[in-house]
Amino acid sequence: MHGFFFCVLNHRYKLLTATIHRYLLKKISKSILSPPAHKALKPNIRVCVDALIKENILVTYTLYRRNKTIEMAWIDLRKTFDSPHNSILIDLIQALLLLKTIKLSLIKVASLWNSIIQINGETSQKYKISRGILQRDSLFPLLYCMLTSIIPYYINKNTKELKITMNKNIEISPITVYVDDIKLYSLDKADLNNKMRLTERLCNNLGMYFNNEKSATIGNGRDNIDILPDFPRLKNDLSYKYLGIQQKVLGNIGEIEKKMLEGTSNFLRSITNMKVSNKVVTTLIKNTLKPRIYYSAINAYFVGKTTLLVRIDKRIDKEIKKFLEDEDRIGETSMRARLYMSRRSGGLGLTNFKNLMIQAIIGRGNYATKSVDEETRKLSKIHAKTWFSEKHNNNKKSPTSTAIAMCEKIQLPIKIIETNNNLSYEIEGCNTVKEIDRVVKLHLEREIINEYKVSKYYEIMSREQYSNETYSYLKSHCSPNLERTIAVAQERQLFLNPETCRICKKEKMSINHVLTSCIVKQTRGLAPHDSVLKLFVNFILSKLKIETFKKSEKARSLPHEGIYLDRPFDKYGLISNRPDLTIIRDGNIIVADVAISNIGCIQSQKAWKTKKYSENGMIHYEDRNQEGDKNLL
Structure with a gap:
C-alpha cells in the first residue's frame, strides 16, 4: 500500500x-x-x-x-x-x-x-x-x-x-x-x-x-x-x-483500407437490431466510430496517392448508408445532403466520413505549417518546397503540399507563401491550427447545405427568404420542430405497412401516397387540419379569458363572442372558401387560415392562398390539389 x-x-x-x-x-x-x-x-x-x-x-x-x-x-x-x-x-x-x-x-x-x-x-x-x-x-x-x-x-x-x-x-x-x-x-x-x-x-x-x-x-x-x-x-x-x-517504415494503402472497413463493419454489427432512435445511432457513430477513423486518417503514413484515403471513406459512407437502409432507418432514396445536415437544420445529423478524411488530410498539413515545435515547422516548409509541384504529382511525400492540393480541390481560398527554400500557406484570419481546422470544417458543412439548397425542398426549410424582421423573430422565438417533424416524417415512410392502399388497390401504401395521390387524402388531411385550428382557437380563447374547448370537443363558432369558423358550413353542403377562423371584436378583425400540406404541394398551396385572399376567394381553384413529387426526398 x-x-x-x-x-x-x-x-x-x-x-x-x-x-x-x-x-x-x-x-x-x-x-x-x-x-x-x-x-x-x-x-x-x-x-x-x-x-x-x-x-x-x-x-x-x-x-x-x-x-x-x-x-x-x-x-x-x-x-x-x-x-x-x-x-x-x-x-x-x-x-x-x-x-x-x-x-x-x-x-x-x-x-x-x-x-x-x-x-x-x-x-x-x-x-x-x-x-x-x-x-x-x-x-x-x-x-x-x-x-x-x-x-x-x-x-x-x-x-x-x-x-x-x-x-x-x-x-x-x-x-x-x-x-x-x-x-x-x-x-x-x-x-x-x-x-x-x-x-x-x-x-x-x-x-x-x-x-x-x-x-x-x-x-x-x-x-x-x-x-x-x-x-x-x-x-x-x-x-x-x-x-x-x-x-512501419512505410504503410500500404490496402492495409489501411482493410483495417478501416473491418472496424466499421464490427461497429455496425454491434448496433444491429438495437431498438433505439436514429438520433442515438448517429450519436454512437459520432462518439465512437468517428474519433477512431479520424485518428487513423490523420496519422496514416503510406505509399500511394493521398486521394485514395478519400476513396476509403466514401466506401465507409456507403457501408453506413446501406446499414441504415437495411435497418429501415432511412429510405433508399434519401437525399445525400439531408443525411449529413445537422438535426437543427432538419437533417439526420449523420457523420460524413468523406469530409472527415478531407479534414484530417488538411489538418495534418495545417499542423505541419503551424506547429508550435520549431523543428517541425522548419523541416515541413523545406520539405514541402522540395517536393511541391503545381500538378500535385508528388503530394504523397509532403503533408503541406497535400493540404494545398486538397484545399484547391474543395475550392477553399488559401494564400500560398513560397520562397527559394520554403513553402507554406495561410488562410485569411486564421493564426492557429484550431482556427484553420474550424474554417475547413465550416466550409465542408456549407457545401452540404448548398447541395441541399438546389433542391425544391429547401424553400420550406429555409428562413433566409424572409425579411430581416421576420427572420430575426423566427430565429429567436421558434424552435426547429418544423424541420425535425418533416425530417422524421420523410425518413419513416418505410415504417408503414408496405401493402397496397385499401382504397387505391394498385398503389403501395406510404406517407407519400397518402399525402399526394390517394383519393381520400382530403378526409385524411382534415384531422390534423382541425387539430391545428382547434389549438389556435383555444389559444385565442385563453387570451380573451373565455373557456376553451375540451379535449373531447370539436372547435365551433361562437357568434356571441365574435368568433367564426369556416368548417360548420360543410354540414349544410355549402361550398365555402372563407377563412378557417375570423375574429371580430372591438372593431378589430383577425383572419387566420391553416394549411396542411406535403412538401411537394407547398407551391400549389401558396398559389391557392394567394388567389383566395388577394383576387377572388369564391372561385373554384383547379390546381388546389395538384399532385406533389412522388419522391419526398
Whole structure:
C-alpha cells in the first residue's frame, strides 16, 4: 500500500503547483532543461502528429534516394514515474530559481513518499520510498521532463546528427522524447547501436531501465539482430504500435483500407437490431466510430496517392448508408445532403466520413505549417518546397503540399507563401491550427447545405427568404420542430405497412401516397387540419379569458363572442372558401387560415392562398390539389 501525507489534494496545493508549473515552463524555455528534442515541454503540441511528420521527412529523403538507409528505434521505459532516484529529483528542485520556502515545500512533498505492508490484518510500520515521482498534480510531471532533459541534450551533444540534403544542408535531431517514450534515428545500424547504448546508460544513471518487450527497431536495411539482442527487429510485414498507431517504415494503402472497413463493419454489427432512435445511432457513430477513423486518417503514413484515403471513406459512407437502409432507418432514396445536415437544420445529423478524411488530410498539413515545435515547422516548409509541384504529382511525400492540393480541390481560398527554400500557406484570419481546422470544417458543412439548397425542398426549410424582421423573430422565438417533424416524417415512410392502399388497390401504401395521390387524402388531411385550428382557437380563447374547448370537443363558432369558423358550413353542403377562423371584436378583425400540406404541394398551396385572399376567394381553384413529387426526398 502506498500513501502520501496528503490523501486528497486540496485546491490550495493544486493552485500552488499549477502556478509554479506555469512559472517554470516560461523560465526554462530555450534552456538546457528544455531541449528542442523534448516535445512534451511545448504547450499545445500534438506529439504523435509531430513524430509522424518527422518520420515522413526522414523516410522521404532516404528511401527515395539510391543507396540510402534509415534506421529507427522505439524505446519504452519500464515503470517510468516509479523509477527515478529521489536524491536526483531533490538536487533538481534545489537548483531551480524559486523561493526558498517553495523549494523546501516541494522537497518535503517529494521526500515523504512512504508505504506500509498489510498481511492478514497486521500492518507494518511506514518505510520510506527513495525512488519515484508523484503524478497527482501538474508540476511533478514537468519536473520529470526536466530531469530527463539530459538524455536528448547529451545525445545531440555527443553523437553525429542526421545530415540530410534538401534545398540546403540541414541537421535533424537524432532523438525525439515524448515524456517516457524515446525515438532514435540514424542513417546506419552501427550509429544507431551507439545511440541506443548511450541512451541506456543515461537512463540507468537516473534509475530507469528499458522495457525491451515494448521496444523495437526498424529500418530498410538488412535485418540484423546485433543492434541490441534483446530488442525485437521488425520486418517488412510487421509494425510497431506507438500511441495506438500501427507504424512501419512505410504503410500500404490496402492495409489501411482493410483495417478501416473491418472496424466499421464490427461497429455496425454491434448496433444491429438495437431498438433505439436514429438520433442515438448517429450519436454512437459520432462518439465512437468517428474519433477512431479520424485518428487513423490523420496519422496514416503510406505509399500511394493521398486521394485514395478519400476513396476509403466514401466506401465507409456507403457501408453506413446501406446499414441504415437495411435497418429501415432511412429510405433508399434519401437525399445525400439531408443525411449529413445537422438535426437543427432538419437533417439526420449523420457523420460524413468523406469530409472527415478531407479534414484530417488538411489538418495534418495545417499542423505541419503551424506547429508550435520549431523543428517541425522548419523541416515541413523545406520539405514541402522540395517536393511541391503545381500538378500535385508528388503530394504523397509532403503533408503541406497535400493540404494545398486538397484545399484547391474543395475550392477553399488559401494564400500560398513560397520562397527559394520554403513553402507554406495561410488562410485569411486564421493564426492557429484550431482556427484553420474550424474554417475547413465550416466550409465542408456549407457545401452540404448548398447541395441541399438546389433542391425544391429547401424553400420550406429555409428562413433566409424572409425579411430581416421576420427572420430575426423566427430565429429567436421558434424552435426547429418544423424541420425535425418533416425530417422524421420523410425518413419513416418505410415504417408503414408496405401493402397496397385499401382504397387505391394498385398503389403501395406510404406517407407519400397518402399525402399526394390517394383519393381520400382530403378526409385524411382534415384531422390534423382541425387539430391545428382547434389549438389556435383555444389559444385565442385563453387570451380573451373565455373557456376553451375540451379535449373531447370539436372547435365551433361562437357568434356571441365574435368568433367564426369556416368548417360548420360543410354540414349544410355549402361550398365555402372563407377563412378557417375570423375574429371580430372591438372593431378589430383577425383572419387566420391553416394549411396542411406535403412538401411537394407547398407551391400549389401558396398559389391557392394567394388567389383566395388577394383576387377572388369564391372561385373554384383547379390546381388546389395538384399532385406533389412522388419522391419526398
